Amino acid sequence: MPKVGVIAVGQSAFVRAYPGSIRELAFEAFKDALGGSGIKTEQIDASVICSAPEYDKQRTPAGLVAEYLGLNPQPTFYVESVCSSSSSGLRTAYALIASGLHDVVMVLGFQKMSEISSAESQERMGRGADIQWEAPFGTMMPAYYAMYARGHFEKFGTTEEDLGLIRLKSSTYGVVNEKAVFRKSLTLDKIMEPKYIATPLKMMDCCANADGSSCVILASEQKAKELCEKPVWIRGLGMATAPINMAGRDTFSGLKCAQLAARRAYDMAGLGPKDIDVAEVHDCFTIAEMMAYEDLGFAEPGKGKELIRNKETYKEGRIPVNVDGGLLSKGHPIGATGGSQIRTIVLQLRGAAGPMQVPNAKIGLVHNIGGVGIYGNVSIFSVD
Amino acid sequence: MGFEQFGIVSFTSTTKAEKFVDLLKEGKVCGTACKSCGAKFFPPRSDCNACLSDEMEWFDVPGVGDLITFTQAMYAPAGFENDVPYILGVAQFDDGVKVFGRLDKSLKEENIKPGMKMKLKVVDLDNDRLSYVLTQA
Secondary structure, three states: OOOOEEEEEEEEEEEEOOOOOHHHHHHHHHHHHHHHOOOHHHHHHHEEEOOHHHHHOOHHHHHHHHHHHHHHHHHHHEEOEEHHHHHHHHHHHHHHHHHOOOOOOEEEEEEEEHHHHHHHHHHHHOOOOOOOHHHHHHHHHHHHHHHHHHHHHHHHOOOOEEEEEEEEHHHHHHHHOOOOOOOOOOOHHHHOOEEEEEEEEEEHEEEOOOOOEOOOOOOEHHHHHOOOOOOOEEEEEEEEEEEOOOHHHOOOOOOHHHHHHHOOOOHHHOHHHHHEEEEEEOOOOOHHHHHHHOOOOOOOOOOHHHHHHHHOOOOOOOOOOOOOOHHHOOOOOOHHHHHHHHHHHHHHHHHOOOOHHHOOOOOOEEEEEOOOOOEEEEEEEEEO | OOOOEEEEOOOOOOOEEEEEEEHHHHOOEEEEEEEEOOOOOOOOOOOOOOOOOEEEEEEOOOOOEHHHHHHEEEEOOOOOOOOOOEEEEEEOOOOOOOEEEEEEOOOHHHOOOOOOEEEEEEEEEEOOEEEEEEEOO
């Protein structure tokens, strides 16, 4: 398989309400990626634009974004897998390059969620589940993940406080991430306040909606070496899916799509969980990070709670996870999230992660989930 | 009126599976079984993804199942605000049939536990709508 490298990454600040339009929001990440990279717009052969369309008034945003970024007349199109859209974009861009069709491809993810109310947003998110058979009951993302939390508690004896410890870790790093929407320091007492959203998940178990954009530029091996001093190579890409309907799920203590995606990514990379130096996982809810520890093989099923209790997923621990604050602190602008996770890992592997830097990180992993475990994307990156 | 009568708020008006609503009116909660290969589906499907047949028959979801997981929603999406709090859950019935839905309003969260025996009950809603709930067997 030909080598494909990441040659530039960028991200807007993630904010509650971006004071501009979607094209301007997209431009922020693009500018951040190109700035100082030496890469010129005309060197980008094609673009893949990613978002969840239900938030956009603009129809077919790929055309709009490509124009605003100066990427006409190059090919552009739209890729969507809700919260994992930009990881699916990465997969698409990889294929475009590995096939020899293009040399340099940009993946730009964005989401401006602030144009609709929180209840409307929950209703749209709920429609990311089965609208014929589930949404008529009043479904929303916290309730779905809450059912997984209950399943995990029941099977493994995990507690609400274990989930609270995950949020505590997140806030430790959110404080130092200047691109994060939630930068307040939290105490476990504050996290454990019984403000339930969907039992057993409380306010602080949930990430916040945000506006934001991310940009990842990929290149063929030759182009990557020409255009970038420190390319970061894609080593493994795993993707898997599971039934959208809860009635089709065979377990409520882990995400099958993530387990299968991880296996495929590890197989492609010829690596295993013990080889990973730093990971970004999809912590839209604290329980999602707990399940990710186990689904990715960082802990045996049911032992994820030991990882967080022993602080093994802190920066100084055995397997640092979400040391940029994760979705819980950064916020979760749907289409931009995967690209933001990839950016963090690329910065880590380049030794450019500032106060969040994990010493000597050589191999990194991104776990990005779409919907409640409908789409699982796991991507592995390394410096050589 | 057809399938849009199903549930508190409907997002689907037309489906080949709309007989589901007629059966609810008869007090039955039914899935579909493929006449060709016997595969059973809940929620009902109109097409068999195992053998590609579109010849289906309806079957009653078997009597008593086990609650697998549940949550009490304290907030609701637009259109459901007046219902909070409400409990959602998944139960496992015989023949591999799983059912997602609301739990009966009479059940208090503190009395609900995974493993609890559940059965299905048809409920009439306002404005000539209807649905089903999981209730204690």
